[in-house]
Amino acid sequence: MTAVHRPLTLWVRAARPAPLPAQPGPAHDGGPARGAVRWSAYGPLNEGDERADARDLPRFADGWQRRSLPLTDGGEALGLYRPDTGEAYLELDDDARPLPADPDTAEAVAAIERRWPALRLADTERDLLAAADPGLSFSLLDRLADEGRPEPECFHVLPWERVERLAAEVTRALRAPGTAPAGATPRLRHYFAPTGSRFSAALEQLAAAQRAADPRIRRVATTALCTRLMTAPADRMPAGTRSELAELLTAIAESDALLGATARAAAARLAARESGRTVLYYGSPARVRNQFAPTASGGTQQAEDSVEREAVTLRLAVDSHDEVSVVITATLPADTARSLPTDYGVVLLPVRVTGVAGHPELYVLLVPTGAGLSGDLGLRAVPGAEISADQSGPPLGAEELPFLDVRAVRATMSATIPRTDRRTWRTLAGALPEGHPVRAAIKEDPQS
Structure with a gap:
């Protein structure tokens, strides 16, 4: 199967050949020296469509070879050459400049394209790409990651x-x-x-x-x-x-x-060397079982557990009426506590609570106390379920408010939270523009 060589970069520009003057000597008859051609870029980007991805242009469907093109103003750049027509295109970086590449680097790119999408890189290819212009290694890895499943070591060629x-x-x-x-x-x-x-x-x-x-x-x-x-x-x-x-x-x-x-x-x-997770993992969460044996007195029973996350302590409890409480306290150094209004504006701690009704992701509003910060939520347990709770992200402040998870905001507003916290949430909503989804989620508060 013949390899298809297509652009690696988002932008390309046509290249115009500029033959060098012939060198004096018996091997020349006054015409241009064979193969001594340099190239200069001309014409519009991407044939006039700067918003297009050069790799998707129909012109590059087949028939092109990977080349290093010597430039009229010195140096060499990554390009594509079509032998049957003599056409050439230069690959451009994000500043619309030719992407530097010597012949060995261009051949390494060609070898990778011949087995596209390559799963791994040979040692020589890895060495050449690591030494190449960062824009080239970026463009190659960006394409490989988008179109294939390269092994993790391929990404080690980045700068x-x-x-x-x-x-x-x-x-x-x-x-x-x-x-x-x-x-x-x-x-x-x-x-x-x-x-x-x-x-x-x-x-x-x-x-x-x-x-x-x-x-x-x-x-x-x-x-x-x-x-x-x-x-x-x-x-x-x-x-x-x-x-x-x-x-x-x-x-x-x-x-x-x-x-x-x-x-x-x-x-x-x-x-x-772990790969990505969709849920941030801090350790074993607090766990309680919503199962209680009958007692002669018929009084309320409770099970509880807690975890410590550096300065933050999370306490989880469930009682025999299926009521769940999540209480957060944070003991902070005095200088940290003083800087909170400037650094955060408001402090929201993401938590993940399973075994309860509704969405598991929520935010606990932490308010200043004498010892630092504290906050709590009240939820309904699923009968007979094991309930777990833990911090699920770093504390967030007013700057992150527009980017909160809308489902988590709705779940928080549906929980049992102190009345003063609801007032704070409504104040936060007022800082967001009309129509913002987080603002709408707060305004939907069923208890407002």
Whole structure:
């Protein structure tokens, strides 16, 4: 079967040949030297449709060869060449510039395309792609991840040294505030999106917030980073990167009592090279059984259990009337408690409760107390069921309000919660624009 060579990048541009002047000597008769042709880009992007994906253009259905095209202004770029017509196209990066690639790299890409979608990369291919322009390795892995099931080691060709350098910079800043970055701060850009996680955007945001000394954005970025590393496919990261990110997560846990449990759980996942989860896993949840033997007195019976997640303690109880209570308390250092209004605005702890009526995901509103924070929910148990409860994500603040799970908001508003909490939820709804689904879910509160 003949391999089909199609664009790797979103954008391509036609290439115009520019023959070199003939070199003097007996081998030449005054015409252009054989094979000495350089190329320059001309014409519109994607034949005039910048919004199209070049890979889907009918022109590239078949008949093309993978080439490295020497450029008139120097260097070589990844391209496609059609022998029967002499046409050529240059592949472009996200800045619409030709994507650099020497002949060996272009041949490695061609070899991968001949067995597309490749499940694994040969050692020589891996070495060439790791040394290539990051835009090339990104484009190749982005296509492979979209059209096939490449093994995790394929993703190790991405420029992970940038992640390691930036993670080390952020770790130093957390442990020694005011530490100046060593050299230029590396840009991660979009290069790590093929892994299936947006952790790199959160890492860059955290680094920027530290340099700007912006505590609110730093809190948002740290929360996002911990959350995304809890579900990132760790096996797609090299060992050195996982180690550097785990060190950063440990530093976060040491400096942020509320995020400690999530940061340490994410670090443990990286160490174990775990793939993604849809439910964040912190450990064994609190469990109680909604089964009670009859008693002579006929009084109310209760079963309870609790778990500790760093600064957070979760207590779960069920009684013989099928009433379930989830109580959260958090004991915080004084400086953390003082910074909560600035950093969070409002604190919502995601919890997952099974064995109860309704959606299992909910939010507990945590309000300041003398010792830190506390909050509770009341639910109805499924008769005879085992009930479990645990933290299911990091604490969230006002910045995350627009992105809350609408089903979890509805389940929370249907639960038994203190009247003062309902007033706070209604105030939060007022901060969202009309028609926002989270605002609508709060306004649907059956007890308002």
